[in-house]
Amino acid sequence: MDDSTLRERIEGLVAEERRLLDESVGKGPDEARHERLQELKVELDQCWDLLRQREAHEEFRLDPENTSVRDENTVEGYEQ
Secondary structure, rough: OOOHHHHHHHHHHHHHHHHHHHHOOOOOOOHHHHHHHHHHHHHHHHHHHHHHHHHHHHHOOOOOOHHOOOOOHHHHHHOO
């Protein structure tokens, strides 16, 4: 996946996240929506991490194709 495709994927995930959040306004808890929002959070974190890896490789003239999606425990374990 190249950088532009990855950015498009991020934009799509963010749009879905916003749509789900907008739909939830004024409504009670929804387990399915909550689970999907949690999945989106993890997938977004993985996409952003991959994009950062690719940009770092490009900056140091390394092959950005030598990057990979890191698992949920890794990306969710990063400190801000």
